[in-house]
Amino acid sequence: MAIQKKQGSDRLLALAGWAYLLLGFGFLLLPIFALVLFSFEDSRLPTLPWTGWTLKWYNFLLSDGRLLEALKNSLIVSPLAAAAATVIGFFAAYALNRFEFWGKKFLSILLIVPILIPPLIMGVAFLGLLSRVNLQGQLLSVFLTHVVILIPTAIALITIRLAQMPSDIEQAAWNLGASEWQALFRVVLPWSIPGIAGAWLLSFTFSFDEFVIAWFVSGFQPTLPVAIYSFMAFNLDPSLNAIGTIIFALSILLLVGVELLLIPLLLENRSNSKQA
Amino acid sequence: MVLSQPHTQLSETNPASSHDLELVDICKYYGPLMVLDQINLNVKAGEFVAIMGPSGCGKTTLLRVIAGLEGVSQGHVLLRGQDITGLPVNKRNTPLVWQSFALFPHLNVRQNIAFGLTLTRHIKAEVQQRVQEAAVMLNLEPLLDRRISQLSGGQKQRVAIARALVTKPNILLLDEPMSALDPHLRIRMQGELKRLQQALSISFFYVTHNQNEAFSMADKVVVMNQGRIEQIGTPSDIYNAPATHFVAEFVGNNNLFEGEVVEINNQTIQIRCAQGLIQAPYRDRPHQIGERVTVVVPADRMVIASTGPIENSIQATLRAREFIGSQVIYYLETSTGQEIKLIQQQSLNESLNVPINADLQLSWKVESTILLGERSVDAP
Numbered sequence: 001m002a003i004q005k006k007q008g009s010d011r012l013l014a015l016a017g018w019a020y021l022l023l024g025f026g027f028l029l030l031p032i033f034a035l036v037l038f039s040f041e042d043s044r045l046p047t048l049p050w051t052g053w054t055l056k057w058y059n060f061l062l063s064d065g066r067l068l069e070a071l072k073n074s075l076i077v078s079p080l081a082a083a084a085a086t087v088i089g090f091f092a093a094y095a096l097n098r099f100e101f102w103g104k105k106f107l108s109i110l111l112i113v114p115i116l117i118p119p120l121i122m123g124v125a126f127l128g129l130l131s132r133v134n135l136q137g138q139l140l141s142v143f144l145t146h147v148v149i150l151i152p153t154a155i156a157l158i159t160i161r162l163a164q165m166p167s168d169i170e171q172a173a174w175n176l177g178a179s180e181w182q183a184l185f186r187v188v189l190p191w192s193i194p195g196i197a198g199a200w201l202l203s204f205t206f207s208f209d210e211f212v213i214a215w216f217v218s219g220f221q222p223t224l225p226v227a228i229y230s231f232m233a234f235n236l237d238p239s240l241n242a243i244g245t246i247i248f249a250l251s252i253l254l255l256v257g258v259e260l261l262l263i264p265l266l267l268e269n270r271s272n273s274k275q276a
Numbered sequence: 277m278v279l280s281q282p283h284t285q286l287s288e289t290n291p292a293s294s295h296d297l298e299l300v301d302i303c304k305y306y307g308p309l310m311v312l313d314q315i316n317l318n319v320k321a322g323e324f325v326a327i328m329g330p331s332g333c334g335k336t337t338l339l340r341v342i343a344g345l346e347g348v349s350q351g352h353v354l355l356r357g358q359d360i361t362g363l364p365v366n367k368r369n370t371p372l373v374w375q376s377f378a379l380f381p382h383l384n385v386r387q388n389i390a391f392g393l394t395l396t397r398h399i400k401a402e403v404q405q406r407v408q409e410a411a412v413m414l415n416l417e418p419l420l421d422r423r424i425s426q427l428s429g430g431q432k433q434r435v436a437i438a439r440a441l442v443t444k445p446n447i448l449l450l451d452e453p454m455s456a457l458d459p460h461l462r463i464r465m466q467g468e469l470k471r472l473q474q475a476l477s478i479s480f481f482y483v484t485h486n487q488n489e490a491f492s493m494a495d496k497v498v499v500m501n502q503g504r505i506e507q508i509g510t511p512s513d514i515y516n517a518p519a520t521h522f523v524a525e526f527v528g529n530n531n532l533f534e535g536e537v538v539e540i541n542n543q544t545i546q547i548r549c550a551q552g553l554i555q556a557p558y559r560d561r562p563h564q565i566g567e568r569v570t571v572v573v574p575a576d577r578m579v580i581a582s583t584g585p586i587e588n589s590i591q592a593t594l595r596a597r598e599f600i601g602s603q604v605i606y607y608l609e610t611s612t613g614q615e616i617k618l619i620q621q622q623s624l625n626e627s628l629n630v631p632i633n634a635d636l637q638l639s640w641k642v643e644s645t646i647l648l649g650e651r652s653v654d655a656p
Contacts, residue, residue: 168378174365175343175372176392177443186391190382 032248039241057242067243070227074208077139077223081146082203088147089154089199090192094184096155097162098170115152122149123216130217137219145217146207153206154199161195162188194261201258205251295357296321296447296479302341302351304334304503311337313503315351319447319496322477324470326494328484330526334503335483339449342481343370356446371440372449375456377432379424385435386411386420392443410438413472430461437472447479454489466492487527491515499523518572521648529575529605529617537567544642547571550612551590556645563647570648575605576619577644580630581637589639592616594632608636 042052061067096108114122126145130136135144165188173183189196211225218226228243297319304312312334319325327335340346342353344365352361360368371392379388389410393403411417414434419427427435433453440448453469454462470493473480484490490497491511499506499514499522507519518524524532535549544555545563554571563569573588581589592608595615599605599622606618618638630636 166376166378168374168376169380171345171365172372172374172378173380173391175345175370176439177366177369177395178391179366179395182395187380190380193382 032244035241035244036248038238039245041238041241044237057237057239060239061242061246064231067224067227067231070222070224073139073142073218073221074224077142077146078204078207081143081150081207082200084143084147085150085154085203086158086196086200089151090158090189090196092151093155093158093162094188097159111155112152114149119149119210119212123213126213127216136217137221139218139221141217141219142214142221142223145213146210149210149213150203150206154203157199157202158192158195161192165191197261198258201254201261205254205258208250208254294321295319296323296355297342297481298352298354298357299338299342300352300354302338302348302353304337304341304346304349310503312341312348315503315505317498317505317508319479319481321446322479324473324480324482324493324495325498326482326484326490326496327498327500328487328490328527329500329506331485333500335485335500336451338500339372339451339481339483343372343449344368369443369445370447370449371443371445372451373433373436373440373453375452377436377456379432379435379439381424383424384420385416385422385424385427388424388435389416389420389438389442391439406442410442413441413475414438429457430465433457433465437469441476445478447481448473450480450482452484452486453482454484454486462489469493499527501526516574517646518648521570524570524572524646524648529619531573531575531578531616533571533573533614535569535571537563537565537569540565545647547647551610551614554588554590554645555642556647557643559647563649567649572646572648573640573644574646575617578616578618578638578640579620580606580618581639586637586639587642588645589637590616592636592638594630594634594636596632608638 039057040053040055041050042054042056092111096104122145126141126148127136130141130144135141169191170183170187173187174180178186209225210223211229214223215226215229222230224247228240228247231243232240295318297317299315299317302312302315303310315338317325327338329335337346341348344360344363344367348361352359354360355368355370360370380391383391386407389407390403393406407420408417411420414437416431416434416438419431419435424432424435433456436453437448450469454465457465466489469480473493480493482490482494491514494511496508497511497514498508501522507514507523509517509519514523515528518527518530521532524530533547533549533551533554535547535554537545538548538553539546540558540563543558545558547554547556547569549571556571590610592610594606595609596607597604598607602622604620604622606620608616608618610616616638
């Protein structure tokens with residue numbers, strides 16, 4: 001009897017847990033679901049009752065060249081900024097991991113600082129700096145500022161991977177006749193690939209989403225978030241829902257990409273440590 | 277002070293060309309800390325040299341100095357008569373078999389073995405052939421396309437050795453290569469390694485803290501302690517005639533008794549110890565009456581009195597017994613509280629069923645007694 005009772009209360013508890021989880025996720029995801037749904041709603045007003053399905057808001061977006069132009073800008077800036085930050089991040093992480101040098105602590109703090117400063121301050125500061133050297137208001141300015149703010153992320157992710165590398169294997173490469181550069185490219189780099197890929201993906205996502213700094217420095221070549229903001233200032237119709245849906249779909253695709261890369265990496269490490 | 281060490285033998289008189297490796301006055305310090313202290317050592321062509329010592333004695337540092345992974349503060353490293361002291365690590369061709377194996381996880385077995393050849397221009401067919409040769413030599417042919425994560429410990433070790441041998445070095449450095457293996461595998465690998473070394477007729481420079489490995493494989497054993505060489509000799513030299521207190525305590529199963537020389541004649545020396553009078557053979561080392569000395573008696577040279585000749589003997593109480601294979605180890609205690617170890621073949625022992633806590637007489641031959649001078653002041 002007592003055992004049955006206990007089983008019953010256990011099941012109730014499990015049920016309550018699931019309900020809680022569903023409510024939590026529902027609360028988080030319902031607005032997004034509504035956004036996606038109403039991007040296909042015929043009426044201007046995003047309210048029930050449902051008046052009909054349409055793709056006209058997507059059509060409206062595509063026929064307005066500004067957003068597409070901005071998307072193109074973003075797709076130029078973000079991959080390149082992510083790539084540059086990843087390359088710089090790899091070498092910085094390698095140096096911090098391998099060498100002891102004067103000012104190392106100071107440098108590692110300096111490299112993290114961009115993440116700690118509010119973007120608003122960063123945006124104003126970058127605008128001030130870039131306008132002095134006549135680099136403001138172009139795609140290049142967004143690229144430069146994004147590289148700066150993405151480096152800490154890249155360093156952090158690649159450092160995690162490098163810290164797991166047995167120091168023996170690089171020395172083993174030297175011992176077998178590899179120069180330092182050969183060892184770097186043929187042993188350290190392949191080892192770091194998962195970290196590098198993760199760093200690039202995350203940097204790309206950050207850059208693609210970044211609004212505040214881009215709003216200050218992009219000028220006449222806005223990135224997608226900046227363009228969406230100016231678009232919103234004039235249009236309050238379901239085409240905003242359509243933009244949201246597109247961005248959401250892109251983010252999901254990226255997230256899945258990151259997980260496909262990072263989860264095998266984590267699993268591989270777990271099986272490695274099991275063997276050890 | 278260090279040069280006056282009497283036991284640092286430099287007996288090799290061969291010309292330099294027959295040496296694969298010469299270490300001349302190697303010193304290394306980290307600040308005030310002496311890690312290597314005046315290391316002088318030669319490795320003859322085709323010789324299997326084992327460096328043995330407790331952890332922290334500097335043996336691995338010495339290996340890394342030879343490989344060029346560490347610099348020296350003083351002294352020279354000569355490879356086949358050529359001074360390589362200043363040569364960078366990748367220009368030395370002194371491949372190392374790592375304790376952790378240090379295989380490249382992103383490459384398969386074949387690519388790991390070929391690594392050293394792919395760094396410089398080599399004809400593809402030649403690389404393939406040399407990898408094949410190394411794989412045949414170490415029984416790795418069926419594994420060539422495996423990933424490193426799919427290998428067992430013993431297989432990884434064979435890959436590590438093949439990878440090191442593929443560049444055809446004159447000397448192979450091995451850093452405790454057995455320590456990551458299962459015990460049963462270790463014994464088998466010892467035989468395989470020795471056969472491999474003889475087949476290749478290259479020198480092996482083998483670092484270990486395990487005396488069984490050193491004694492079973494090496495032509496020459498070097499015992500190190502606190503950055504210094506304590507003794508260089510054949511395994512039987514080291515085992516039967518330890519030259520210092522450290523070697524006597526570290527190697528083998530030796531019983532040590534402190535005492536004072538009371539009588540010297542032309543054949544024997546009498547020493548008075550807390551356990552009684554002990555006789556030692558008069559060897560070339562001069563001793564004086566009244567000198568403090570240490571008597572060393574190997575555990576396997578002692579017998580329980582009724583079964584052996586009585587030349588030297590002491591009284592002790594049996595405290596414990598341990599059976600290891602065909603051997604029995606007796607742990608005894610003298611009236612002064614000193615522990616004594618005695619090793620016998622089991623067959624000898626079967627008739628002698630001694631109860632624990634029995635008082636026994638232990639005896640050994642005079643010629644099995646080794647005499648050491650007084651413990652030097654700076655010894656541990």
